[in-house]
Amino acid sequence: MILSKIKFRKSVIYLGLGLIFTGIFLIRADAAAIRRIDGPDRYQTSLNVADHHKSDMAIVVSGKDFPDALSAISLASKHKANIILVKPSSDVFEHRKFAAELLNRKIKNVIIVGGENSVDRGYEAALLKLFQVERIEGSDRYDTSLKVVERVGNKNLCIADGRNFPDALSTSGLVAKTKTSLLLVDGRKKLEFLKDYRVLYTVGGKNSIINAYGKRIAGSNRYQTCNQILSIIDPKNLLIASGRDFPDALSASSMASMIDTGVLLCSARVDDNAIEQSANRDNITVVGGINSVSGLTINSIMDKYNYSYSASNDVGFDTESQTYRFSNASIFKGWLYQASRSSYGYDKFYYNEEGILERDKVVSGVKLDADGKAILDDDGRPVIN
Known part of the structure; x- marks a missing residue:
């Protein structure tokens, strides 16, 4: 009788753990997807x-x-x-x-x-x-x-x-x-x-x-x-x-x-x-x-x-060509602020006239103001395009 109770308790524990782990995977499988639709301007968006x-x-x-x-x-x-x-x-x-x-x-x-x-x-x-x-x-x-x-x-x-x-x-x-x-x-x-x-x-x-x-x-x-x-x-x-x-x-x-x-x-x-x-x-x-x-x-x-x-059909960085492309395949040129995990939230990248990233001009740790414009780098200095 005692043995049966022990087996029963173990079964309950294993079942509970199974549900927990299954639940975790279900949550991950069923979690919402986020996508971004944009373009180089409001008209293309x-x-x-x-x-x-x-x-x-x-x-x-x-x-x-x-x-x-x-x-x-x-x-x-x-x-x-x-x-x-x-x-x-x-x-x-x-x-x-x-x-x-x-x-x-x-x-x-x-x-x-x-x-x-x-x-x-x-x-x-x-x-x-x-x-x-x-x-x-x-x-x-x-x-x-x-x-x-x-x-x-x-x-x-x-x-x-x-x-x-x-x-x-x-x-x-x-x-x-x-x-x-x-x-x-x-x-x-x-x-x-x-x-x-x-x-x-x-x-x-x-x-x-x-x-x-x-x-x-x-x-x-x-x-x-x-x-x-x-x-x-x-x-x-x-x-x-x-x-x-x-x-x-x-x-x-x-x-x-x-x-x-x-x-x-x-x-x-x-x-x-x-x-x-x-x-x-x-x-x-x-x-x-x-x-x-x-x-x-x-x-x-x-x-x-x-x-x-x-990421399908969204803007993204093409690692092979080192370019940042929009969903219509057009290439971004100029300065671009991209989200990062730094305390300031953004990094700043420069894409030249050919649309290719110039890595020596990358600025890490950029703070944006309320209008979404860069104002400070990680040393607190003004950022000038």
Whole structure:
């Protein structure tokens, strides 16, 4: 009887150890993967997002000015389309080149959001030769936004202030999951809505929109407002982009229409909030380079939650050619700050006119300021490019 008890206890111990070790391996096998999608500029980044998010429709918006561009979020959600940014250019070659980029991605239909001051008529002329093209424009940013809402045809609204971009950028996951339309408004004014429209969410505090319509979602700053949206939609996946500018987060919002996801706005420094919000996700996609979402933030997420990094189709260093290549195979030239495990978080590398790393110019231990620019080396001296 005693022997049986001993055997039983040993069996329980072995079983427990087996479950523990199995659990460890399961956790490692099932851990989220992190990938980064970026390019040499905001325009190529939006095209690279389209390479990861297949759709036969493109929503074309300005990559320089945010008001009309933000209105595209509702269209992207309805049509599961990519939002693609264009340069403010009147160059015919640039227009044709952009049209070719869309053709290469098997786009069939294009909707341009905004007037000529947002997206040059030359783009429209070039696109009309290859695609079905529609332009949505109004007398101002608010009228354009209303016309987009009418085009979408959804009567339930999510409103955000059209004078700034952060609150609106946070809404893409909410718009997709609740099947609402994003309407930009002038938050300083008392708002009147057409009879058939109903506001479900007001995104932003009283400094953004004075009066609340429907449920107000607001935090102490843009990042906390974003957190509240994430808590409402509780997404399995996460898109991380800079909250300091609009282009990368807008490009990321395309992907919110396809998968159960939310956009998390991130600051330039090591972002404790981004690290905390990244827990228990299936997959995390970072949109933008290391000067937008720091490598140290991503390293911290990986270390804390044992997430893996997916390097496929991302930027990376080619050891054979000693070059740093983007996902479109273009070569980086100039100074580049890359995440390191040093106390300062970054190392500084110089790639010459041929795009080849000059190892004698590598600076170890570089500190970045709040804007992602290098300010100090490991001896506390200013770093000058």
